[in-house]
Amino acid sequence: MxxxxxxxxxxxxxxxxxxxxxxxxxxxxxxxxxxKKEFDxxxxxxxxxxxxxxxxxxxxxxxxxxxxxxxxxISLEDARDIYEEYEVGDIIEFEIDxxxxxxxxxxxxxxxxxxxxxxxxxxxxFNEYASKKDQVISGKIERVGNNAIQVSLxxxxxxxxxxxxxxxxxxxxxxxxxxxxKEVRQDSRGAHVILSRTSPGLVKGLxxxxxxxIADGTVEIKGIAREAGSRTKIAxxxxxxxxxxxxxxxxxxxGRVQNIADELNGEKIDIIVWDEDPAVLISNVLKPAIVEGVxxxxxxxxATAVVPEQQLSLAIGREGQNVRLAAKVSGWKIDIKSNExxxxxxxxxxxxxxxxxxxxxxxxxx
Numbered sequence: 001m002x003x004x005x006x007x008x009x010x011x012x013x014x015x016x017x018x019x020x021x022x023x024x025x026x027x028x029x030x031x032x033x034x035x036k037k038e039f040d041x042x043x044x045x046x047x048x049x050x051x052x053x054x055x056x057x058x059x060x061x062x063x064x065x066x067x068x069x070x071x072x073x074i075s076l077e078d079a080r081d082i083y084e085e086y087e088v089g090d091i092i093e094f095e096i097d098x099x100x101x102x103x104x105x106x107x108x109x110x111x112x113x114x115x116x117x118x119x120x121x122x123x124x125x126f127n128e129y130a131s132k133k134d135q136v137i138s139g140k141i142e143r144v145g146n147n148a149i150q151v152s153l154x155x156x157x158x159x160x161x162x163x164x165x166x167x168x169x170x171x172x173x174x175x176x177x178x179x180x181x182k183e184v185r186q187d188s189r190g191a192h193v194i195l196s197r198t199s200p201g202l203v204k205g206l207x208x209x210x211x212x213x214i215a216d217g218t219v220e221i222k223g224i225a226r227e228a229g230s231r232t233k234i235a236x237x238x239x240x241x242x243x244x245x246x247x248x249x250x251x252x253x254x255g256r257v258q259n260i261a262d263e264l265n266g267e268k269i270d271i272i273v274w275d276e277d278p279a280v281l282i283s284n285v286l287k288p289a290i291v292e293g294v295x296x297x298x299x300x301x302x303a304t305a306v307v308p309e310q311q312l313s314l315a316i317g318r319e320g321q322n323v324r325l326a327a328k329v330s331g332w333k334i335d336i337k338s339n340e341x342x343x344x345x346x347x348x349x350x351x352x353x354x355x356x357x358x359x360x361x362x363x364x365x366x
């Protein structure tokens with residue numbers, strides 16, 4: 001019996017990922033509650049010996065002068081027949097005959113244990129995924145619904161709600177996917193893991209997984225802006241003068257950044273060198289457009305970038321996307337003007353050349 005108990009205990013720990021204390025507490029509570037319910041007695045204690053693999057149930061009797069309740073009390077005279085040193089107020093424990101547990105009591109114990117087991121599993125699941133908030137994890141698509149995509153994460157499921165889905169992405173059941181843990185909630189039904197495919201954090205996490213120099217801290221992501229499904233701009237900085245941050249991210253023949261773009265279903269990725277000089281930074285983030293000069297207003301953190309007349313549309317981007325992402329990744333409000341426009345407004349212009357590098361998926365492929 002002891003071997004069977006210990007084997008069952010070990011299986012439960014392994015399968016349910018529960019601690020020894022959690023399982024012992026659940027078994028103890030289950031047996032005590034089932035016995036109290038079946039026999040209407042509260043004076044019971046369960047002892048579990050993990051070394052021997054034995055479970056013992058004990059009833060507790062209080063030593064009294066005159067017995068008023070023979071279910072919970074024992075007379076001093078009878079107690080001293082057992083051991084002559086007993087005094088009034090002492091507690092004596094007797095092992096309960098296991099045969100007293102009939103089918104109903106056993107079923108009750110099973111139900112209570114199952115409930116405790118589920119509660120512990122829910123708590124473990126919540127704690128596990130709460131610790132992974134804002135991290136990228138892998139899952140498998142279980143079901144694609146109208147309002148959410150259900151993703152199997154192994155020991156629990158997560159959902160990608162509509163607002164966290166990229167409209168251009170089409171998933172099917174059985175497909176493996178990387179997602180960002182956006183939020184973790186807990187209620188009586190367990191942990192609810194909210195996942196995202198639209199968050200800039202997903203791209204950041206993919207870079208951390210794909211680029212060793214980012215993972216070890218040599219290269220730092222200083223800013224990121226994303227319009228999911230279309231384009232991302234990411235600004236990187238190297239803490240080692242011998243490591244080119246853009247080159248590290250692009251990889252040999254563009255392999256590293258292309259792997260990330262493939263995971264994002266072909267989303268365009270611009271990798272930009274971060275610079276502490278705002279003028280240089282703004283010049284970098286507006287690429288592929290050529291910036292001839294930058295006028296800064298430190299007070300409201302706004303800037304006017306000057307580009308050649310023929311590159312106005314490139315600097316602004318389709319529907320303003322390029323300048324919009326540039327503003328987000330740099331943290332500056334950016335207005336785009338051509339040299340001709342500034343002259344018409346009566347401003348003089350001193351030429352300024354940006355020098356740092358930038359690349360994109362398309363350039364890496366070239």
